[in-house]
Amino acid sequence: MSLIVDRRGALALGLGATASVSLGGIGAPAFAANDANDVIQKFTSGKKPTESLVKLDIPEIAENGATVPMTVSVESPMTEQSYVKELLVLADENPRATVATFRFSPLGGVAEVNTRIRLGGTQHVIAIAKMNDDSVHMASKPIKVTVGGCGG
Numbered sequence: 001m002s003l004i005v006d007r008r009g010a011l012a013l014g015l016g017a018t019a020s021v022s023l024g025g026i027g028a029p030a031f032a033a034n035d036a037n038d039v040i041q042k043f044t045s046g047k048k049p050t051e052s053l054v055k056l057d058i059p060e061i062a063e064n065g066a067t068v069p070m071t072v073s074v075e076s077p078m079t080e081q082s083y084v085k086e087l088l089v090l091a092d093e094n095p096r097a098t099v100a101t102f103r104f105s106p107l108g109g110v111a112e113v114n115t116r117i118r119l120g121g122t123q124h125v126i127a128i129a130k131m132n133d134d135s136v137h138m139a140s141k142p143i144k145v146t147v148g149g150c151g152g
Contacts, residue, residue, distance in 0.1 A: 034092060034093060034094065034095065034096075034097050035096065035097050035098075036090050036091075036092045036097035036126070039088070039090060039097050039098055040088075040090070040126075040128065043086075043088050043128060043130065043136075044128065044130070044136045045134070047134075047135075047136050048136075049128050049136040049137055049138035050135075050136070050137050050138070051137070051138055051139065051140075052137050053074050053075045053076070053129060053137040054072065054073075054074050054075075054127050054128070054129050054137050054138055054139040055071075055072070055073045055074070055075075055139060056070070056071075056072055056125065056127045056139040056140070056141050057070065057071040057072070057073075058070040058071075058125055058141055058143060059143070060141075060142070060143065060144065061143075061144045061145075061146060062119060062143055062144070062145045062146070063146055064145075065118065065119040065120060065121065065145040066118055067116045067118070068116060068117050068118070068119055068143065068145075069114075069115075069116050070089070070114070070115055070116065070117050070125070071112065071113070071114045072087060072089060072112065072113050072127045072139075073110075073111065073112040073113075074087065074111040074112070074129045074137070076111050076129075076131070078104070078106050078108060078109055078110060078111060079106055080106050082131070082132065082133070083104065083105070083106040083111070083131070083132050084104045084111035084129050084130070084131055084132075085103065085104060085130050085131060085132050086101060086102065086103050086104070086129070086130045087101070087102040087103075087104070087111065087113065087127060087128070087129050087130075088100075088101050088127070088128045088129075088130075089101075089102075089117065089125065089126070089127050090125070090126040090127075090128070091117070091119055091120070091123055091124075091125055091126075092123050092124045092125075092126060093119075093120060093121055093122070093123030093124075094118075094119065094120045094123070095120065099117050099118075099125070100113075100115065100117070111129070119143060119145050120145075121145050122142075122143065122144045122145050123142070123143060123145075124140050124141065124142050124143070125140070125141055125143055126138060126139075126140045127139050127140075
């Protein structure tokens with residue numbers, strides 16, 4: 001079967017597709033709801049993290065949310081008896097909360113990561129560490145994302 005479309009037909013198809021995309025979103029959110037609480041519950045197995053051991057080094061004001069420098073470190077001897085298993089970094093207002101997950105072993109010697117993350121706007125960044133004894137520790141910091149670095 002062959003389909004031949006003239007200029008008017010192509011225009012009608014294009015307008016129809018545009019209308020279906022724009023009207024299809026009525027009543028539905030543009031992005032998925034932030035899932036930070038669900039991700040935290042799953043990662044911690046329902047345990048409440050203590051605010052200890054984790055250090056989150058990130059600027060209080062980010063001039064560009066597309067590339068925010070961040071360092072997360074966890075106080076741990078990183079021995080077979082005591083080490084960080086996983087580190088979860090979340091942004092509580094991004095459409096998807098999980099920014100990154102890092103896995104460690106005692107052979108690494110240190111539990112620290114340096115990277116750049118993307119933030120969709122002003123929000124809290126949360127780092128949660130899961131230790132080999134399944135205890136969980138965290139740090140959180142509010143980050144203000146500005147446009148052009150004007151602080152507003």
